[in-house]
Amino acid sequence: MIDFELSEDMRGMRDMINQVADQTMRPISRQFDEEEHTDPTEWQQMMWDVSKGASIFGGGPEKSDKKSSKEKKSLGTSKPSERNVGATVTIEELSWGDAGLYLSIPNAGLGGAAVMAAGTPDQKKRFMARFGEGDPKWAAMAITEPGFGSDSAAVATTAVRDGDQWVLNGTKIFCTSGQRALDKSEGFVVVWATVDKAAGRAGIKAFVVEHDTPGVTVTKVEDKLGIRCSDTAAIVLEDARIPLDNVLGDPEVLTASKKGFKGAMATFDATRPAVAASAIGIGRAAVDFVRDELVKAGVEIRYETPVMKQTAIERDFMDMEANLQAARLLTWRAAWMMDRGMQNNLEASMCKSKAGLAVTEVTQKAVEILGPLGYSRKLLLEKWMRDAKINDIFEGTQQINLMIVARRILDYSSSELN
Amino acid sequence: MISFEPTEDQQLVRDTVASFASNQIRPIARDADESGQIPDSVVQQAWELGLIQSAIPEEHGGYGGDRSAVTSALVCEELGYGDLSIAMHVLAPRLVTYPVLELGSDELRKEVLPDYCGEKFVPGTAAVMEPSMGFDLNDLQATATRSNGSYKLSGAKCYVPLGSEARHAVVYAREGDGTAAFVVKTDSPGFEVAEREKIMGLKGLATYEVMLNDCTVPASARLDGDLKPIFNRSRIALASLAVGVARAAFEYARDYAKDRKAFGVPIAQKQAIAFMLAEMAIEIDSTRLLTWEAAWKLDRGEDATREACLAKNYAAEMVLKVTDNAVQVLGGHGYIRDHMVELWLRNGRGFAMFEGLALA
Numbered sequence: 110m111i112d113f114e115l116s117e118d119m120r121g122m123r124d125m126i127n128q129v130a131d132q133t134m135r136p137i138s139r140q141f142d143e144e145e146h147t148d149p150t151e152w153q154q155m156m157w158d159v160s161k162g163a164s165i166f167g168g169g170p171e172k173s174d175k176k177s178s179k180e181k182k183s184l185g186t187s188k189p190s191e192r193n194v195g196a197t198v199t200i201e202e203l204s205w206g207d208a209g210l211y212l213s214i215p216n217a218g219l220g221g222a223a224v225m226a227a228g229t230p231d232q233k234k235r236f237m238a239r240f241g242e243g244d245p246k247w248a249a250m251a252i253t254e255p256g257f258g259s260d261s262a263a264v265a266t267t268a269v270r271d272g273d274q275w276v277l278n279g280t281k282i283f284c285t286s287g288q289r290a291l292d293k294s295e296g297f298v299v300v301w302a303t304v305d306k307a308a309g310r311a312g313i314k315a316f317v318v319e320h321d322t323p324g325v326t327v328t329k330v331e332d333k334l335g336i337r338c339s340d341t342a343a344i345v346l347e348d349a350r351i352p353l354d355n356v357l358g359d360p361e362v363l364t365a366s367k368k369g370f371k372g373a374m375a376t377f378d379a380t381r382p383a384v385a386a387s388a389i390g391i392g393r394a395a396v397d398f399v400r401d402e403l404v405k406a407g408v409e410i411r412y413e414t415p416v417m418k419q420t421a422i423e424r425d426f427m428d429m430e431a432n433l434q435a436a437r438l439l440t441w442r443a444a445w446m447m448d449r450g451m452q453n454n455l456e457a458s459m460c461k462s463k464a465g466l467a468v469t470e471v472t473q474k475a476v477e478i479l480g481p482l483g484y485s486r487k488l489l490l491e492k493w494m495r496d497a498k499i500n501d502i503f504e505g506t507q508q509i510n511l512m513i514v515a516r517r518i519l520d521y522s523s524s525e526l527n
Numbered sequence: 528m529i530s531f532e533p534t535e536d537q538q539l540v541r542d543t544v545a546s547f548a549s550n551q552i553r554p555i556a557r558d559a560d561e562s563g564q565i566p567d568s569v570v571q572q573a574w575e576l577g578l579i580q581s582a583i584p585e586e587h588g589g590y591g592g593d594r595s596a597v598t599s600a601l602v603c604e605e606l607g608y609g610d611l612s613i614a615m616h617v618l619a620p621r622l623v624t625y626p627v628l629e630l631g632s633d634e635l636r637k638e639v640l641p642d643y644c645g646e647k648f649v650p651g652t653a654a655v656m657e658p659s660m661g662f663d664l665n666d667l668q669a670t671a672t673r674s675n676g677s678y679k680l681s682g683a684k685c686y687v688p689l690g691s692e693a694r695h696a697v698v699y700a701r702e703g704d705g706t707a708a709f710v711v712k713t714d715s716p717g718f719e720v721a722e723r724e725k726i727m728g729l730k731g732l733a734t735y736e737v738m739l740n741d742c743t744v745p746a747s748a749r750l751d752g753d754l755k756p757i758f759n760r761s762r763i764a765l766a767s768l769a770v771g772v773a774r775a776a777f778e779y780a781r782d783y784a785k786d787r788k789a790f791g792v793p794i795a796q797k798q799a800i801a802f803m804l805a806e807m808a809i810e811i812d813s814t815r816l817l818t819w820e821a822a823w824k825l826d827r828g829e830d831a832t833r834e835a836c837l838a839k840n841y842a843a844e845m846v847l848k849v850t851d852n853a854v855q856v857l858g859g860h861g862y863i864r865d866h867m868v869e870l871w872l873r874n875g876r877g878f879a880m881f882e883g884l885a886l887a
Contacts, residue, residue: 111537111597113820116528194529412836413758415663416843416879431837435813438820442531442812459809508802515801518808519785526796 113438115198119191123198129159130206135489138207141338142492146330148293149210149338157215157245193379193444197386201437204390205397208496209338211387215294216240218286220248222380223299223315227357227372236297236317247289247296250376251281251318251344258283259509261301261374262310266346268302268356275316275356277302277324277349285503287342288327291320298325298344299357313370315357324349335495379447381457381504385440385464388500392433392468395475395493399426402479425478429471436464455517462510465501472497531816533601536593541601547576548609553775556610559731560870563723565616567648573617574648578602578887579624587636588644594628596760596822599887600767604815607771611874612731614768614885619688621886623651623695626708626757630750635710642694652693652713654684654737655883664699664706664758664882669739671700671707671749678702678709678749680717680742686884690720690735697750698739699883708750708757717742728873757886759825759835764887766818766835766842769878770811773846776853776871777807783866784856800856807849814838814845843878850875 115123133152141149203211217224217240224236239246257263266279279302281287290296298318305312318325329343358372403410403426410426411419419427439460446453472494476483483490501507516526533541551569559565583589606614620643627639643649657668669682680700687696696718698709711718721736781804784795794800821834850872854861861868 110530110534111532111819111823112528112530113823114528119528191528412833413665415882416840418661418663427837427840431817431841434820434837435817435841438816439809439813441529442816445529445531459812462805463809463813511802511805512798514805514808515795515798518781518804519795519801521796521801526798526801 115194116191119195119198122195123202126199126202127205130202134203134206134210138210138489139486139492141207141209141213142335145332145337146340147338148289149213152210153213153215153245160214160216190448193382193447194441197382197440197444200383200386201390201393204387205394206390207338208387208391208493208499209336211390212285212336212339213289215245215247215289217248218290219250219376219380220290220297220299220317223250223376224248224317224357226376226379227315229359232317232354232357239295244294246294247286249284249286249290249296249298249342251284251287251298251300253281253283255280255282259506262313262370264301264303264313266300266302267306268304268314268316270304270353271350273353274350275353277316277318277346277351279346281344281346282342283331283503284342284344286340287344288330288340291318291325291342291344292327295320300344300346310370315372316351317355317357318346318349318351319355322349322351334498335492336499377505378443378454378457381461381510382440382443382447382453384500384504385436385443385460388464388468388497389433389437389440391493391497391500392429392436392464392471395472395490395497396429396433398488398490399429399475399478402482422478425474429474432463432467433471436460436467439463455514458505458510458513458517461504462507462514465507465510468497469501531819533597537595537598537601540593540598541605543576544578544602544605545608547573548605548771552606552609552613556613556731557864557867557870559610559612561730561864563730563733565613565731569613570617570648573613578618579620580644582621583624583628583640583644587640589640596763596825597819599760600763600818600822603764603767603885603887604771604774607768608775609771610731611768611772612729614771615688615729615732617648618764618885618887619693620649620651622653622688622883623693623697623710625760625886626653626697626750627710629757630708630752630754631710632747632751634747635750639695639710650689650693651695651697652687652689653697653699653883653886654687654690654711654739655699656684656686656880658683658685658736662880662882667699667701667706669698669700671702671709673702673746676746678744678746680709680711680739680744682739684737684739685724685734686726686881687720687735687737688732688884690737691723691733696737698742699754700739706754708754709744709748710750711742711744711748715742715744726877728870728875728877730873755830755832756825758883759821759831761883761886762835762839763818763822763825763831764885765878765881766814766821766838767887768885769842769846769875770815770818772871772875773807773811773814773849776850776868776875777804777811779867779871780804780807780853780856783860787857794856803852803856807852810845810849814842817841839878843881846875846878847872 268275300316300318303312324347326345327342328345331341443453443456443460476494581590581592582594585591624643672679696711698711717740719738724734785793787794817838821831821838824831853868
């Protein structure tokens with residue numbers, strides 16, 4: 110049955126996280142925007158203690174174990190999974206609090222998502238166990254290089270086998286939480302590299318590079334337009350040696366098959382709704398704020414007023430609300446499909462593309478509506494506008510996601526439409 | 528708990544209507560637009576699907592079936608996908624039965640509903656819109672004045688579907704500060720149907736201007752209760768019809784783009800076209816989900832005004848953009864009436880002004 114109400118558990122969780130966001134994130138939001146490259150250490154420790162390292166998205170150590178979820182299904186008694194819908198709800202609330210802080214939470218993050226999507230059971234255990242214990246930790250994913258962005262198949266970083274080790278060489282940029290994973294905690298980075306340039310995509314594999322690996326250096330942490338609390342690192346790999354079984358996946362990935370690449374790409378079907386959810390959290394912060402200000406100013410939004418009689422503010426505000434809600438519903442749908450074990454590649458790109466654009470426009474319009482106040486750093490609105498924009502870019506730009514949508518609806522391969 | 532899956536019953540209804548729309552409606556859509564006529568046989572076939580009768584309780588001669596707004600949204604999308612004029616024609620009786628069912632007195636229900644449960648299609652209609660730039664459901668120009676136990680209705684109405692043949696019309700008029708609705712027999716004195724309207728789209732659907740010249744109806748003809756759920760239901764029906772029209776245009780443009788070659792490859796392999804199609808698909812899905820949510824809220828008996836208005840306004844903009852893009856994808860061919868897309872653009876343009884024109 111078509112239903113738009115979150116389960117009771119989910120609502121309880123949402124309200125709880127909203128309190129955390131309101132009481133612990135909003136008060137330090139501006140500070141960690143202004144003090145870029147400073148860690149909110151106390152807050153991070155608190156979040157680590159509270160979450161016990163449970164993954165926000167992409168699967169924590171136990172919860173996303175494929176076997177156990179299969180077992181559950183075969184029993185046929187337990188409630189259908191809400192794990193991914195739950196993740197989008199959680200992420201929306203945290204990003205409503207502050208998107209930069211949300212991205213700074215000690216967490217298995219994208220690196221963990223890649224391990225969970227492409228790793229063997231042994232690898233999952235070996236790499237993920239740390240997130241349930243000890244000090245705060247991060248894991249990150251390093252794909253982008255100075256010479257390529259969206260064209261993931263153009264990886265130039267190389268991995269050469271030398272006995273029972275891989276030797277990695279290359280430069281990675283725009284690695285979210287790269288510094289925290291390598292220099293500030295006992296984490297790891299999942300590095301995409303090619304074992305055979307001539308093999309194209311089939312030669313690309315994902316390698317787990319541990320924090321204490323010699324030859325791995327964080328060379329730069331970027332200064333950014335927004336999400337300034339999040340560290341965006343450049344990483345140089347110079348003859349970095351890692352164990353042979355740190356390549357993600359079964360041994361067969363070592364043969365020239367696309368399996369490794371496809372496995373890593375499949376990560377995006379889970380992480381794109383997560384990014385969309387974060388976008389929606391920021392957008393909602395802006396819409397909530399504008400709504401309150403309009404009420405204070407005595408401006409009423411008359412929903413029933415015919416289009417030809419609407420004021421410009423009414424029209425703008427209703428557009429903001431509708432676009433935000435459309436993005437949220439597309440995102441819930443993509444997550445719901447994952448919970449049901451359905452292929453959601455199309456829907457994941459749809460929601461990401463819609464949410465990135467919608468929230469970019471919503472926050473920009475919010476700044477405009479508030480006029481001189483909107484532009485002032487006394488309020489958080491201008492920050493939300495800056496924070497929102499990243500969602501239109503990372504985890505695949507709006508345009509790359511449109512391309513994926515187009516390929517799916519037209520039934521074209523990447524060589525037919527690029 | 529969140530779910531995007533219709534029930535099995537809903538899927539069955541949707542599949543039935545979808546197949547009717549593709550096989551019976553779409554093939555005659557162009558003809559209906561050109562000739563201004565919809566063949567009785569198709570209208571009768573649609574009637575036999577039971578879309579009108581099913582929601583009417585058995586005691587009044589109906590099937591006593593599902594009255595969910597979500598089901599209606601699914602049905603409207605499929606009918607709209609077939610053809611908007613024909614969809615509105617076959618749904619027109621609902622403009623009478625639904626408000627009577629929800630808000631009519633027992634007496635009125637007994638009097639009116641059995642008429643719409645027979646074996647043959649019976650036209651019904653509503654007089655909602657007015658020929659004025661400031662047309663507003665909550666600020667109507669037509670008036671209802673009470674005197675001696677009856678009401679006098681006065682004013683001008685337009686876009687009254689099937690106005691000349693309908694058995695009943697639900698007339699919406701200002702009463703005091705608000706809007707009231709009256710079930711009017713179309714042969715009542717003072718209910719004067721003018722010439723058939725000539726409009727940009729919906730050319731298959733016969734719509735009329737209606738003059739209310741002190742049209743007198745008994746007090747019992749007044750629908751008692753909150754009209755908001757009726758208006759919201761209509762917004763949801765319109766939004767769903769718009770999704771159907773847009774989907775028709777999108778699919779046509781998509782298939783054309785895969786077939787039509789330029790510079791040696793199908794134009795769908797060009798990003799300029801592929802991205803347009805991708806955006807169309809995303810916006811259609813966006814609108815459908817917004818509409819489902821509004822319908823779901825209405826089904827729960829909650830005030831869905833905000834959601835229904837947002838969905839309807841969003842749909843009106845979306846369908847215009849999508850149908851316009853469809854014409855654009857076909858280029859010069861899109862402008863030629865050999866193809867359907869120009870028809871969908873003309874029909875799509877109407878949604879921003881349509882209010883109360885459909886119920887399901």
